[in-house]
Amino acid sequence: MVLFNKKEDCCGCTACKNICPKSAIDMVPDEEGFLYPQINKDICIECGLCQKVCTFQNGYATPHNFEKPLVYAVRHKNENELLTSRSGAMFIAISDYILTHNGIIYGAGYSDHFRVVHKRATTKTERNEFKGSKYVQSDLNETFEQVKDDLQNKRMVLYSGTPCHTSGLCSYLLKNKIDTKNLYVCDIVCHGAPSPFIWRDYISYIEKKYKDDIIAVSFRDKQWGWEAHVESFILQRTNQKVMTKTYTDLFYQHIILRPSCSVCRYTNFRRPADITLADYWGWKKVSQEFNADNKGVSLVLVNTQKGRNVFENVKQYINYLESSADKCIQPNLQLPSKASSFRNLFWKDYIKHGFTYVGKKYGNLGWMERLKYIMLKMKSKIRGIVKG
Ligand SMILES: Cc1cc2nc3c(=O)[nH]c(=O)nc-3n(C[C@H](O)[C@H](O)[C@H](O)COP(=O)(O)OP(=O)(O)OC[C@H]3O[C@@H](n4cnc5c(N)ncnc54)[C@H](O)[C@@H]3O)c2cc1C
Numbered sequence: 001m002v003l004f005n006k007k008e009d010c011c012g013c014t015a016c017k018n019i020c021p022k023s024a025i026d027m028v029p030d031e032e033g034f035l036y037p038q039i040n041k042d043i044c045i046e047c048g049l050c051q052k053v054c055t056f057q058n059g060y061a062t063p064h065n066f067e068k069p070l071v072y073a074v075r076h077k078n079e080n081e082l083l084t085s086r087s088g089a090m091f092i093a094i095s096d097y098i099l100t101h102n103g104i105i106y107g108a109g110y111s112d113h114f115r116v117v118h119k120r121a122t123t124k125t126e127r128n129e130f131k132g133s134k135y136v137q138s139d140l141n142e143t144f145e146q147v148k149d150d151l152q153n154k155r156m157v158l159y160s161g162t163p164c165h166t167s168g169l170c171s172y173l174l175k176n177k178i179d180t181k182n183l184y185v186c187d188i189v190c191h192g193a194p195s196p197f198i199w200r201d202y203i204s205y206i207e208k209k210y211k212d213d214i215i216a217v218s219f220r221d222k223q224w225g226w227e228a229h230v231e232s233f234i235l236q237r238t239n240q241k242v243m244t245k246t247y248t249d250l251f252y253q254h255i256i257l258r259p260s261c262s263v264c265r266y267t268n269f270r271r272p273a274d275i276t277l278a279d280y281w282g283w284k285k286v287s288q289e290f291n292a293d294n295k296g297v298s299l300v301l302v303n304t305q306k307g308r309n310v311f312e313n314v315k316q317y318i319n320y321l322e323s324s325a326d327k328c329i330q331p332n333l334q335l336p337s338k339a340s341s342f343r344n345l346f347w348k349d350y351i352k353h354g355f356t357y358v359g360k361k362y363g364n365l366g367w368m369e370r371l372k373y374i375m376l377k378m379k380s381k382i383r384g385i386v387k388g
Helices: 015-019 079-084 090-100 124-129 143-152 161-174 196-210 246-252 259-263 307-318 343-353 353-361 368-388
Strands: 025-029 035-039 066-075 104-112 116-123 157-161 183-188 214-218 230-233 242-243 275-279 296-306 317-321
Touching: 015 025, 015 161, 035 090, 035 157, 035 246, 035 259, 066 079, 066 090, 066 307, 090 124, 090 157, 090 183, 090 275, 090 307, 104 124, 104 143, 104 161, 116 124, 143 157, 143 161, 157 214, 161 246, 183 307, 196 214, 196 230, 196 242, 196 246, 196 353, 230 246, 230 353, 275 307, 296 307, 307 317, 343 353, 353 368
Parallel strands: 104 157, 157 183, 183 275
Antiparallel strands: 025 035, 066 296, 066 317, 104 116, 214 230, 230 242, 275 296
16 A cells, blocks of 8 residues: 655645554654654555545545635634734634533644644643644644544534644544534644654754753744744743744745645635634734734634534624635635745755754854855855746
8 A cells, every 4th residue: 555655745634544444554753753654564454545535635525615714803802812822812712612512622732842742622721732823743643533532422522723634634534424513623724834853953952052941932922922923932940031033934934844735735715624713914904903902813714604603602702803805815825835945955954964053054043054055045046047
């Protein structure tokens, strides 16, 4: 059985691993830290289920979607929720609604020293770990299997993740003929999922530099306002907050994203989710005042009737304005993030020399190396122009 021919064809959603009737598939990290399915040929019975469940390669269905999503700009009324969430805290409003119905929330949290993993939460305290964007590809662990069990036990479930996660989950449940009437799915507009190894190495770089342990992280600290993109780390001994832009810088260069992100199937309005969440870039087209304090605003796309029911039920906890698709368009609702032309070189350097080297050469850790890289980029641009 061959699951993919090139890495771009696998988004790592785990649907194939979970559906395998013989448990013959393991998710194994490659040298960049991204998980890929590996088949144990001694156990595999060649049933082909793993190939059939793959929506990244076979396409995804959205039979319950409205022809056009309902579009809103949203801010939670509770200022604390707003300040501790990435955008306008719509995720908190939705997940609170599910929790009050004795439901279960799945989202991205942390395990062993800020490794990003998907988890199951049944209380607000557990759910609060999912708040805020973690710009790393999350390890989905056994969550698809757990969702299946929860739905079979007639529990209400909210699953939140990137669209490649939610699409994989829906396909897995459909193939298992699971009744999904109690399942609510929430995806995000996604710029791309960065490498877990780079995130791990950057944490250890900061700890070595400051000779201290990190006890809290924020991928995007709102201290500088919602629009800024600055990551922060709290150190244990000194309680100092370290603010940096190195990881952000690598993220936006599209040099550390998963290969499949460059051919993402979900950068459009046909969402594999009941509700889609994003930052509302361009919110001023709806109102000049709504986010004048720069504390954050969510873009919310309500894609299905189920999503609309939830939205109606959380209205009392949010301030919202109606909008439209043409007023909320942003790059990753149109096109995948194109991989950097230096991606291969970056990873060759990383594998040979390690993180500090690439952090200096491609990031902003060292000026000499960085200068050489900028010159290299300019040369390549000029060559491109000359070639026409
Ligand atoms: C990797 C990534 C790329 C993104 N790219 C864009 C973009 O291009 N444009 C845009 O407008 N918005 C993007 N977002 C979404 C945005 O940053 C907010 O997550 C979203 O607006 C929800 O904000 P909130 O205030 O409602 O809730 P928050 O509490 O801030 O949202 C948290 C939710 O996001 C989920 N989440 C957090 N990290 C991950 C992860 N690594 N993988 C899967 N799910 C995760 C949590 O499970 C939780 O449900 C991205 C988010 C991530 C994680």
